[in-house]
Amino acid sequence: MIKVDVNKCLxxxxxxxxxxxxxxxxxxxxxxxxxxxxxxxxECDLCVEFCPAKALTLVPFDEGSPETTVTYDLMACKICGExxxxxxxxxxxxxxxxxxxxxxxxxxxWIWICPVCRRNIEAERATKxxxxxxxxxxx
Amino acid sequence: MPVYVDISRCIGCRSCEVACKRVHGGKxxxxxxxxxxxxxxxxxCHHCEEATCTMACFTGALYKDGERTAFDVEKCTxxxxxxxxxxxxxxxxxxxxxxxxxxxxxxxxxxxxxxPANALSTDFELASRRARTRAAMAAAHGGRR
Numbered sequence: 001m002i003k004v005d006v007n008k009c010l011x012x013x014x015x016x017x018x019x020x021x022x023x024x025x026x027x028x029x030x031x032x033x034x035x036x037x038x039x040x041x042x043e044c045d046l047c048v049e050f051c052p053a054k055a056l057t058l059v060p061f062d063e064g065s066p067e068t069t070v071t072y073d074l075m076a077c078k079i080c081g082e083x084x085x086x087x088x089x090x091x092x093x094x095x096x097x098x099x100x101x102x103x104x105x106x107x108x109x110w111i112w113i114c115p116v117c118r119r120n121i122e123a124e125r126a127t128k129x130x131x132x133x134x135x136x137x138x139x
Numbered sequence: 140m141p142v143y144v145d146i147s148r149c150i151g152c153r154s155c156e157v158a159c160k161r162v163h164g165g166k167x168x169x170x171x172x173x174x175x176x177x178x179x180x181x182x183x184c185h186h187c188e189e190a191t192c193t194m195a196c197f198t199g200a201l202y203k204d205g206e207r208t209a210f211d212v213e214k215c216t217x218x219x220x221x222x223x224x225x226x227x228x229x230x231x232x233x234x235x236x237x238x239x240x241x242x243x244x245x246x247x248x249x250x251x252x253x254x255p256a257n258a259l260s261t262d263f264e265l266a267s268r269r270a271r272t273r274a275a276m277a278a279a280h281g282g283r284r
Binding site for chain 1: 144146147170172173174175177178179180182189191194195197198216217218219220222223224225226227228229231234235
């Protein structure tokens with residue numbers, strides 16, 4: 001049976017993806033995501049092995065123990081407000097990257113911005129000079 | 140050897156986007172963005188030297204292979220950390236990660252071959268060489284570049 005350390009769990013769905021017996025289920029809404037671990041009798045430790053946070057351990061099967069569910073409110077993008085990731089995942093990214101890579105050339109904290117806004121910023125940066133040139137009135 | 144864009148040539152037709160989806164089973168890695176009415180640019184993987192996606196990947200599914208930021212689908216668990224670790228928002232994941240592989244197995248990335256405006260290439264210098272040529276032509280003939 002799987003024991004979950006809810007304080008370590010990132011809410012990433014890695015365990016749910018690798019589980020061969022559909023014993024770890026996921027629920028997603030625009031604002032939240034939940035992971036639910038069913039009581040599992042399999043002698044399999046794929047989820048334990050592939051948990052990025054080492055939040056899972058195998059313990060002997062116990063009929064009486066309750067099933068675990070973890071629910072996360074998704075973090076809102078600092079620019080558009082779209083909810084895009086769990087807070088522990090973003091904190092994990094912060095801790096796994098060197099500090100000098102966490103801000104872009106303009107000092108922007110891009111980790112706390114959703115991927116769509118990151119692409120928009122990149123597109124604007126890339127085209128800025130050219131748009132200026134194209135909108136300039138001819139002499 | 141990432142794919143470079145000569146932005147002044149991009150016509151915003153999304154051919155690269157479609158071509159990428161076609162060769163990657165519907166899971167494309169290129170997003171063409173419009174900058175108002177004046178410009179468009181495909182945003183795709185930079186194959187960063189210090190690739191933050193590889194630093195966030197805990198299984199080693201994303202790794203540096205020379206200049207390329209490569210992806211080993213066998214090792215991916217679909218945790219989605221790479222999606223959040225990409226500063227340009229070009230890596231994404233459903234049950235596995237999806238990112239530019241520079242069309243592994245093909246001689247030239249398909250986006251480059253399909254661009255009708257010849258805006259894409261693997262030659263970093265191409266865009267600036269073309270700009271210099273245009274400037275020289277303008278100087279020789281007079282008038283606006």
